[in-house]
Amino acid sequence: MSKKPVRVAVTGAAGQIGYSLLFRIASGEVFGADTPVELSLLELPAAVKAAEGTAMELEDCGFPTLTKINIHDNADSAFEGVNWALLVGSKPRGPGMERNDLIRDNGPIFVGQGKALNRAASDVRAVVVGNPCNTNALIAMHNCREVPANRFSAMTMLDENRAKAMIAKKAGVGVGEIHNLAIWGNHSSSMFPDFENAKAGSKTVEAAVGGRAWLEGDFMVGVQKRGAAIIAARGKSSAASAASSCIDHVKRFMEKTPAGHWFSAAVPSDGNSYGVPAGLIFSFPIRSHGDGKYEIVQGVKLSDYARKKIDETTKELLEEREVVKELLAR
Ligand code: NAX
Numbered sequence: 001m002s003k004k005p006v007r008v009a010v011t012g013a014a015g016q017i018g019y020s021l022l023f024r025i026a027s028g029e030v031f032g033a034d035t036p037v038e039l040s041l042l043e044l045p046a047a048v049k050a051a052e053g054t055a056m057e058l059e060d061c062g063f064p065t066l067t068k069i070n071i072h073d074n075a076d077s078a079f080e081g082v083n084w085a086l087l088v089g090s091k092p093r094g095p096g097m098e099r100n101d102l103i104r105d106n107g108p109i110f111v112g113q114g115k116a117l118n119r120a121a122s123d124v125r126a127v128v129v130g131n132p133c134n135t136n137a138l139i140a141m142h143n144c145r146e147v148p149a150n151r152f153s154a155m156t157m158l159d160e161n162r163a164k165a166m167i168a169k170k171a172g173v174g175v176g177e178i179h180n181l182a183i184w185g186n187h188s189s190s191m192f193p194d195f196e197n198a199k200a201g202s203k204t205v206e207a208a209v210g211g212r213a214w215l216e217g218d219f220m221v222g223v224q225k226r227g228a229a230i231i232a233a234r235g236k237s238s239a240a241s242a243a244s245s246c247i248d249h250v251k252r253f254m255e256k257t258p259a260g261h262w263f264s265a266a267v268p269s270d271g272n273s274y275g276v277p278a279g280l281i282f283s284f285p286i287r288s289h290g291d292g293k294y295e296i297v298q299g300v301k302l303s304d305y306a307r308k309k310i311d312e313t314t315k316e317l318l319e320e321r322e323v324v325k326e327l328l329a330r
Contacts, residue, residue: 041054079117080120081121100320104324127250134320141281157252159264170219191224264283
């Protein structure tokens, strides 16, 4: 293997998403068959043993691309020199817990991890998966002054993939036919999966599914509540699909987005796009330049319906920012 190794930290490495994500990163699928991968697994002390078990299995796969695995129980050492930090680990919502309790409980994790990234990594991209991922990314970004803000993102790719799959099924076409399905806003039930600007092949999605009623009704609710439906059916939250979407997220940022296309990711708002206040970690249609840079796609037409939905999800993110305001150092 000729290339320089890529160092990837994964937090929550012993969790269910970690169990799926790590193997796909190690296999060479993400960074290529000629790029060595060095994994840095971060876990809580109580789960280090389980992470060791996952590491043993990773070794047993015999992936030629996997050249190193280290396991850590502190973020400073885990993030040293990493190129990608996939921040998956956080506390799940317990019974009777409100969203704001979860935000308050998980916020401090991302203060510590933001500070650790600041100290330990100079060429890093951080992707937050752990919920509430937009606001957790906001906290990490504010506590990591040395790393440019546009290196932080939060994952809404699972929502995009869910939305595309639902439309493809309804329209009776392959999921590969559905493109430009942007998720706007928060990774929560307030998100807006923008079916108005998406395409099914060369058709509008509305034409492909036979009208708007299903899109405004079952589709919207279906995407927003898919996570809960999976918990109800499986008894556990989405894991392999979340890991797969995290892989898609990283790949989409690394590859140049084809002309006229876009994908969804929550990134810091520049304050000049679609009326979203500057600095919020907001999911937009994104186009990657393939050289580490990306842009928020401009000029996407928004109907009154879309505008209302985007305003609602913006309001929710502003409220979340208010809940964690003492944790925002920048
Ligand atoms: P698990 O509970 O299976 O695993 C989480 C792991 O994180 C545990 O092993 C735990 O020990 C570890 N952990 C907790 N605090 C940590 C810390 N401070 N440092 C390092 N490790 C820590 O959860 P899993 O199903 O893997 O989900 C992980 C997160 O992803 C949750 O917050 C979940 O809500 C979120 N999700 C986000 C999605 C998205 O689309 N953005 C979708 C899937 C998932 O719901």
